[in-house]
Amino acid sequence: MENFKSLDQADRKILEEVQRDGRISVVDLAAKVNLTKTPCLNRLRKLEKQGFIRGYHADLDPQRIAQGHLVYVQIKLESTAREMLNEFSRAVRDIPEILACHMMAGGYDYLLKIRCRDMAAYRSLLGDVISFLPSVQQTSTFPVIEEVKDSGLYLIDHDQNR
Numbered sequence: 059m060e061n062f063k064s065l066d067q068a069d070r071k072i073l074e075e076v077q078r079d080g081r082i083s084v085v086d087l088a089a090k091v092n093l094t095k096t097p098c099l100n101r102l103r104k105l106e107k108q109g110f111i112r113g114y115h116a117d118l119d120p121q122r123i124a125q126g127h128l129v130y131v132q133i134k135l136e137s138t139a140r141e142m143l144n145e146f147s148r149a150v151r152d153i154p155e156i157l158a159c160h161m162m163a164g165g166y167d168y169l170l171k172i173r174c175r176d177m178a179a180y181r182s183l184l185g186d187v188i189s190f191l192p193s194v195q196q197t198s199t200f201p202v203i204e205e206v207k208d209s210g211l212y213l214i215d216h217d218q219n220r
Contacts, residue, residue: 068091068093068101072087072098076114080114120173124175129180130172131199132169133166134194147159155174157172184197
């Protein structure tokens, strides 16, 4: 498996450009990274095959698709025994409203990022689904008042010595 250090400047620039615009044409991408079309396409396919590029996605407006309510939920489990952690992790993967789930260190075990229609829909999800996930002992909900920044873009380090 290749690692980030093995990428040269052209590969890093390709990653930077395609995460900004996943629909960029190969011709335009090649121009932006100072390559000709064929070598650029070969590098792009190589980056996909090696797993640096996991997919291409549309950035949807959550308000327009009736998913404007964003909440973060801290989850504390009854136990952090490996099997309980694994059961919880498997279960959250099947809930489409959960956009992200991160195991955390500190006062709680998981942090969930959840989108739904409104507070009533979230309340139903919490009472009917989240509270019944394996080993859930306690939840703390943090509704988002305003989304200030959520770019989803990664900073590509162009210093190959790191």
